[in-house]
Amino acid sequence: MSFFRVIMPATIDHLGDFIASLSRWLQQQGLAAEKIGRVQLAVEEALVNIFRYAYRGKPGEVEIRGGIVEDNRFVIEILDSGAPFNVCSLPQPDVKSGLRERKLGGLGVFLIRNMVDELVYRREGDRNVLTMIVAKSNGRFSSSRQKVRAGA
Amino acid sequence: MSFFRVIMPATIDHLGDFIASLSRWLQQQGLAAEKIGRVQLAVEEALVNIFRYAYRGKPGEVEIRGGIVEDNRFVIEILDSGAPFNVCSLPQPDVKSGLRERKLGGLGVFLIRNMVDELVYRREGDRNVLTMIVAKSNGRFSSSRQKVRAGA
Amino acid sequence: MEIDVRKEAQAVVMSLTGRMDAVAAPQFDRTAADLLAQGDRRIIIDFASLEYISSAGLQSILALAKQLEDSQGSVILSNLAGPVREVFDISGFSLIFPIYDRCEDALASL
Amino acid sequence: MEIDVRKEAQAVVMSLTGRMDAVAAPQFDRTAADLLAQGDRRIIIDFASLEYISSAGLQSILALAKQLEDSQGSVILSNLAGPVREVFDISGFSLIFPIYDRCEDALASL
Ligand SMILES: Nc1ncnc2c1ncn2[C@@H]1O[C@H](COP(=O)(O)OP(=O)(O)O)[C@@H](O)[C@H]1O
Numbered sequence: 328m329s330f331f332r333v334i335m336p337a338t339i340d341h342l343g344d345f346i347a348s349l350s351r352w353l354q355q356q357g358l359a360a361e362k363i364g365r366v367q368l369a370v371e372e373a374l375v376n377i378f379r380y381a382y383r384g385k386p387g388e389v390e391i392r393g394g395i396v397e398d399n400r401f402v403i404e405i406l407d408s409g410a411p412f413n414v415c416s417l418p419q420p421d422v423k424s425g426l427r428e429r430k431l432g433g434l435g436v437f438l439i440r441n442m443v444d445e446l447v448y449r450r451e452g453d454r455n456v457l458t459m460i461v462a463k464s465n466g467r468f469s470s471s472r473q474k475v476r477a478g479a
Numbered sequence: 480m481s482f483f484r485v486i487m488p489a490t491i492d493h494l495g496d497f498i499a500s501l502s503r504w505l506q507q508q509g510l511a512a513e514k515i516g517r518v519q520l521a522v523e524e525a526l527v528n529i530f531r532y533a534y535r536g537k538p539g540e541v542e543i544r545g546g547i548v549e550d551n552r553f554v555i556e557i558l559d560s561g562a563p564f565n566v567c568s569l570p571q572p573d574v575k576s577g578l579r580e581r582k583l584g585g586l587g588v589f590l591i592r593n594m595v596d597e598l599v600y601r602r603e604g605d606r607n608v609l610t611m612i613v614a615k616s617n618g619r620f621s622s623s624r625q626k627v628r629a630g631a
Numbered sequence: 632m633e634i635d636v637r638k639e640a641q642a643v644v645m646s647l648t649g650r651m652d653a654v655a656a657p658q659f660d661r662t663a664a665d666l667l668a669q670g671d672r673r674i675i676i677d678f679a680s681l682e683y684i685s686s687a688g689l690q691s692i693l694a695l696a697k698q699l700e701d702s703q704g705s706v707i708l709s710n711l712a713g714p715v716r717e718v719f720d721i722s723g724f725s726l727i728f729p730i731y732d733r734c735e736d737a738l739a740s741l
Numbered sequence: 742m743e744i745d746v747r748k749e750a751q752a753v754v755m756s757l758t759g760r761m762d763a764v765a766a767p768q769f770d771r772t773a774a775d776l777l778a779q780g781d782r783r784i785i786i787d788f789a790s791l792e793y794i795s796s797a798g799l800q801s802i803l804a805l806a807k808q809l810e811d812s813q814g815s816v817i818l819s820n821l822a823g824p825v826r827e828v829f830d831i832s833g834f835s836l837i838f839p840i841y842d843r844c845e846d847a848l849a850s851l
Pocket residue numbers: 372376377380381410411412414417431432433434435436437686
């Protein structure tokens with residue numbers, strides 16, 4: 328069973344390094360390129376929020392863990408030691424209005440929800456743990472994605 | 480005081496990720512491009528040996544730490560949990576003979592020694608720790624490099 | 632990300648290549664600010680070679696469009712496909728902008 | 742690393758671009774093995790666009806030269822400069838190979 332872990336400083340400079348390192352592991356494990364792109368988007372949004380809101384620019388680290396369960400489901404966990412925040416508690420943003428009414432911002436967590444099959448937040452000791460689950464096979468992925476989208 | 484740390488799986492696939500992540504930090508800290516190239520070479524040689532000899536292809540992790548002391552000296556530590564091995568104990572390889580007599584291999588640690596100002600090995604708990612020190616300013620770097628080279 | 636800027640008679644075309652992530656978005660903001668400062672009011676953003684966009688990229692494009700609206704200008708999109716198209720669709724951004732299949736079609740519309 | 746192979750009358754020129762690290766070296770080995778299989782015996786390695794080499798790269802080049810020596814062939818180097826040159830100097834590899842400033846000079850020597 329392959330297990331992946333990367334720990335790096337929580338700075339925007341390392342965003343690309345986090346994404347590159349995780350993506351390499353996902354590719355080795357045979358996740359399709361299209362799904363790797365979705366994970367990249369979810370992980371970027373989560374990391375940028377951690378750098379910006381959880382640590383507010385103060386020094387800190389982020390850990391990303393990867394594992395596979397039931398031979399088919401990728402479990403990706405993102406851990407930070409910043410301010411406690413339950414990402415899953417956010418209300419649905421406005422994705423309907425036109426140019427004039429649209430407010431800037433507020434799409435990051437919404438995109439995360441739409442890119443993964445399951446999203447779970449928990450506080451573990453002094454760390455935030457955000458768990459993303461993505462099914463490898465297409466069938467399961469599409470159907471559960473629909474479900475998540477409807478509920479988001 | 481800026482401190483850097485990266486932890487990733489000890490596999491050759493992540494060699495480039497380790498180097499990219501560390502180099503980004505070194506660049507942020509103002510180390511000259513030429514010296515970053517030397518650190519990259521020393522770190523690559525150390526990492527490849529850890530993947531190949533310390534872990535012998537078995538799963539494991541490598542940690543690279545970076546710090547700056549005395550405003551001028553970069554301290555880079557590479558930690559692994561593989562078989563104990565004092566890199567500094569190796570004899571000088573043959574760097575004089577011609578094509579026919581030259582043996583393949585045996586240049587990695589020699590290059591490490593020549594790229595850094597100081598190289599120190601220690602065992603810490605169940606980990607190997609290889610410390611590389613590189614001076615930021617040119618003056619000190621050249622002079623101590625000469626010293627190391629003569630002694631290598 | 633690379634940004635190629637081409638000035639045509641009817642509009643300026645910004646062609647994006649690579650990944651428009653949170654690190655790349657500020658680069659788009661700077662280029663867009665330069666164009667506004669030069670008096671350009673009609674901007675076509677061509678996504679033919681863009682392989683990735685995150686919310687930071689969306690915000691940059693929305694911010695540009697809002698600035699242009701104040702001065703009777705407009706942002707038009709072309710060649711939206713694949714994962715980038717999907718992000719525009721999910722976020723409802725596809726409804727905010729005029730979108731053309733090809734850059735030439737966008738130019739012809741002006 | 743990118744490897745560009747150009748067959749000239751006197752020799753084959755392998756031009757290396759980028760970084761020849763432990764991940765890239767096996768790619769060099771494969772290309773070199775192909776050339777040997779095609780009967781090429783004189784190989785010029787041009788380093789004009791190589792910015793980095795580690796011991797894995799040195800070993801690959803030495804291994805090729807050793808194979809060629811057995812069959813009366815040779816490896817010649819050109820455009821060694823900067824950090825790559827330094828690695829060749831420190832390791833004594835500069836003494837093992839004929840080295841020319843420019844690729845044309847290496848070709849002219851044959
Ligand atoms: N890790 C986090 N820690 C604290 N607050 C967060 C975190 N992630 C998101 N938030 C809050 O949720 C809001 C919505 O986040 P998001 O959907 O990513 O959009 P945006 O960052 O553009 O506002 C943020 O403005 C912030 O207030």
